[in-house]
Amino acid sequence: MSTSAPAAPATAPQPSPEDRSALDRYFKISERGSTVAREVRGGFATFFAMAYIIVLNPIILGSAKDMYGHQLDGGQLVTATVLTAAFSTLLMGVIGNVPIALAAGLGVNTVVALQLAPRMSWADAMGMVVLAGFVVMLLVATGLRERVMNAVPLGLRKGIAIGIGLFIMLIGLVDSGFVSRIPDAAHTTVPLQLGGNGHLHGWPVLIFVIGVLLTLALIIRKTPGAILISIVVMTVVAVAVQLIADLPGQAWGLTVPEWPGNPVAAPDFGLVGEMSLFGGFAKVGVLTGMLFVFTVLLSCFFDAMGTILGVGDEAKLMDKDGNFPGINKVLIVDGIAVAAGGATSSSANTCFVESTAGVGEGARTGLASVVTGGLFAAALFLTPLATMVPSQAATPALVAVGFLILAGSVKDIDWSDFTIAVPAFLAMLMMPFTYSITNGIGIGFISFCVLRLATGRAREVPAAMYAVSAVFVFYYAMPALGLN
Numbered sequence: 001m002s003t004s005a006p007a008a009p010a011t012a013p014q015p016s017p018e019d020r021s022a023l024d025r026y027f028k029i030s031e032r033g034s035t036v037a038r039e040v041r042g043g044f045a046t047f048f049a050m051a052y053i054i055v056l057n058p059i060i061l062g063s064a065k066d067m068y069g070h071q072l073d074g075g076q077l078v079t080a081t082v083l084t085a086a087f088s089t090l091l092m093g094v095i096g097n098v099p100i101a102l103a104a105g106l107g108v109n110t111v112v113a114l115q116l117a118p119r120m121s122w123a124d125a126m127g128m129v130v131l132a133g134f135v136v137m138l139l140v141a142t143g144l145r146e147r148v149m150n151a152v153p154l155g156l157r158k159g160i161a162i163g164i165g166l167f168i169m170l171i172g173l174v175d176s177g178f179v180s181r182i183p184d185a186a187h188t189t190v191p192l193q194l195g196g197n198g199h200l201h202g203w204p205v206l207i208f209v210i211g212v213l214l215t216l217a218l219i220i221r222k223t224p225g226a227i228l229i230s231i232v233v234m235t236v237v238a239v240a241v242q243l244i245a246d247l248p249g250q251a252w253g254l255t256v257p258e259w260p261g262n263p264v265a266a267p268d269f270g271l272v273g274e275m276s277l278f279g280g281f282a283k284v285g286v287l288t289g290m291l292f293v294f295t296v297l298l299s300c301f302f303d304a305m306g307t308i309l310g311v312g313d314e315a316k317l318m319d320k321d322g323n324f325p326g327i328n329k330v331l332i333v334d335g336i337a338v339a340a341g342g343a344t345s346s347s348a349n350t351c352f353v354e355s356t357a358g359v360g361e362g363a364r365t366g367l368a369s370v371v372t373g374g375l376f377a378a379a380l381f382l383t384p385l386a387t388m389v390p391s392q393a394a395t396p397a398l399v400a401v402g403f404l405i406l407a408g409s410v411k412d413i414d415w416s417d418f419t420i421a422v423p424a425f426l427a428m429l430m431m432p433f434t435y436s437i438t439n440g441i442g443i444g445f446i447s448f449c450v451l452r453l454a455t456g457r458a459r460e461v462p463a464a465m466y467a468v469s470a471v472f473v474f475y476y477a478m479p480a481l482g483l484n
Contacts, residue, residue, distance in 0.1 A: 023367070027097055032317075032364040037224075039099075042363025043371025045227045046101045048389050049357035049397050052175065054379060055254045057081045057104040061347060064113035066122045067283070072271065072345065078383055079267040080346040086376035088337035088349045093369030096330040099358050100311050101372045102337045105350035107436060108299050112347045116280070116292055124280035126342040128289065131277060132296040133339025133348065139301075140331045144464075149305055149331075151462035154322040155417070156444055157309050158409040159424025163431035163440045164310035165409070168353045169402030170432040172395035176208035177253060203241045204252050204392045207234055211396035219360070219400055227361050227397045234393035252390050260384035267380045271345035291483055296338075298475055299438050300348050304334045306437040307351040314405055315359045353437070357397040360404060419455055423448035442472035 024030050029039065058077035065071050085103035092100055108129075116125035139145040152160070173179045178200070179192045194200060200209075211234040218226035238257035241247070249256045281289035308331075312324045319325055337349035358368050379385075415421045427444030431437055449469045452461045 027365040027367045029365050029367060034362060034364040036367065038362030039365055039367035040371050041225045041228050042099055042358030042361040042368040044358075044375065045231065045361045045397060046099070046352075046355050046358035046363070046368065047372045047375040048228070048231045048394050050101060050103060050352050050354040051379075051389055052254060052391055052394070053085065053103045053106075053352075054078060054082055054383060056106070057109055057346060059254070060106075060109045061113050061345075064117050066117040066125065067120055070122060072122060073268070076268045076270040077346065079269055079380065080271045080344040082376050082379045082383065083267070083269070083272070084337070084340050084344045084346045084349050086373050086380070088333070088340060088373075089369050089376060090373030091336060092330070092333045092351075093366035093371075093373060095366075096333045096369070097326070097366035098308075098312070098317065098330055099315055099363035099365060099368040100308065100330065100351050100355045101358070101369055102334070102349045102351055103376075104341060104347045105300065105303060107303065107438070108296060108350065109347035111295055111299060115295070119288075119292075120280040120283040121276070122345065123274050123276040124283060126275035126345050126347075127277040128280050128293050129296055129342030129348045130275055130339045131293050131342075132300060133335050133337070133342060135293065135297050136300060136335035136338050137332060140328060140335055143328075145301070145305075145331050146328055148464045148468055149309065149327065150323055151464035151468075152309070152445075153420060153448070155413045155420035155424050156427065156448055157313065157322055158412045159427040159444060160306050160431075160441060161310040161313045161409045162406050162424075163428035163444075164306055164353050164437060165356075165402040165405030166428060167402075167431040167435075167437060167440075168356065168398045170435070171353075172398030172402070175253070175391040175398075176395040177202075177205050177392070178208055202251055203245060203247060204238075204390065207238050207241065207390075208392040208396060210234065210237075211393055212399050215396045215400045216403075219404070225361065227357055227400070230396055231389065231394055234396070235389050238390050238393050239388070252392065255388065255390045257388055257390045257393070260388060263385040264381055265383050273343065274345050275342055287483075291478070295475075296348060298471070300334075300338050300350050302438040302441045304331075304351045306431075306441050307353050307355070308334075310353065310405065311351070311355050311359060313409065314356055314401075315364050317364070354398065356401040356405065360397065360401045419448065419451040419457065422451060442475065445469045446472055 020030055029036060058074050058081060062072050062074045062077050081104050088102035092102055112125050112129060116128060179194060180196050182188055182190055182193050195205060211230055215227060215230040218229060235257060242257050312318055317324060334351060341347050341349040413421060413424050423444045426447050427440045430443045431440030445465060446469045449461055449465055452458055
């Protein structure tokens with residue numbers, strides 16, 4: 001994306017291979033037009049943009065009970081969440097060499113907590129997540145997953161990228177409190193409102209607004225470290241405001257910006273290895289168990305696919321045909337991360353769209369992921385410190401990056417070909433409107449196949465697109481068939 005900051009000039013002189021350090025050569029830093037400083041800044045920006053998962057994932061999983069009434073321990077969940085994010089992200093950096101961070105997937109953890117666990121034990125539910133990870137790796141090994149990704153037309157890929165941009169912007173707006181869900185008791189069909197009651201008020205929202213303006217101003221001025229500078233500055237401001245105003249904790253949401261009394265805490269690895277691969281099938285039966293695994297697989301598969309394509313496009317990692325060179329390494333790490341999440345009881349780990357915050361800082365290689373993974377590893381012992389950054393200071397990056405993704409991709413869609421334009425349009429809108437990357441991809445795929453069939457261009461649709469669209473049709477029909 002040409003407007004990303006701070007992007008390296010396309011004509012920047014590259015050092016000769018013999019003049020490059022081993023670190024540079026391994027991660028292809030100069031080759032991709034980046035620098036070590038940009039990668040480090042990008043790694044920090046991504047970590048702060050997604051550090052909320054350290055708090056949010058334990059809340060989602062810890063609030064649910066399995067069929068025996070058991071709940072997972074909050075402290076152990078924090079350790080499991082951080083440990084798996086560190087392992088998966090470091091692996092992505094070293095093996096995949098892309099600036100994509102991984103952690104417990106939102107949406108998948110809800111499926112595990114609300115669909116799987118109530119029907120079996122927690123160990124059984126996490127075993128099914130591990131099985132889903134094994135299936136993902138099998139699909140990668142057979143080349144099927146890469147064929148599916150390469151079968152997606154370029155215009156639809158751009159629509160998916162834009163949808164992710166709009167989605168992460170909405171995540172930023174919601175997590176910051178700038179917009180909120182209207183309660184069901186209001187009996188209105190309008191789902192969202194400005195602020196908490198139709199109006200903006202309070203210091204936290206003001207900090208978010210100032211953060212958005214600061215981030216955009218720094219990006220427009222092409223200031224190195226724009227996103228990270230904004231996160232740090234607004235965190236300092238938030239800490240000062242909380243110190244002076246002593247706001248109630250609920251005013252900030254998940255994270256109150258206070259300096260922790262003791263920034264060091266010992267990790268508790270009690271949940272690591274607590275899973276049963278096939279125990280769930282004895283509880284719910286083979287067919288239902290397979291459908292549960294399929295549900296986890298589908299969410300992980302396509303959420304990751306959309307994120308990888310979106311981040312890869314934003315980071316200029318695609319070739320001239322819109323394909324992602326070396327994507328198999330990225331996909332196999334993603335499969336490992338899904339299984340690792342089940343093995344640690346943190347739920348399936350997957351690629352995070354917040355990685356675009358690091359890309360916006362100029363990150364182009366796996367070194368940024370190594371930095372992010374290292375910060376997660378440090379958070380094992382510094383969890384109180386890592387979670388002091390409020391969402392109001394971190395989410396302005398998501399709003400800014402959402403705009404930059406849209407600006408860099410919308411012009412590449414052939415709007416004159418409605419068989420591409422309409423599916424791209426539906427994909428980009430359904431992601432934020434349904435709060436799901438998977439739904440956006442599914443609706444985009446199905447509409448693309450239907451429109452090509454309707455216009456007599458059926459042979460132009462790759463077989464993989466038909467196959468995946470059929471899977472999505474079945475997925476959406478499962479409740480009507482009594483299979484969900």
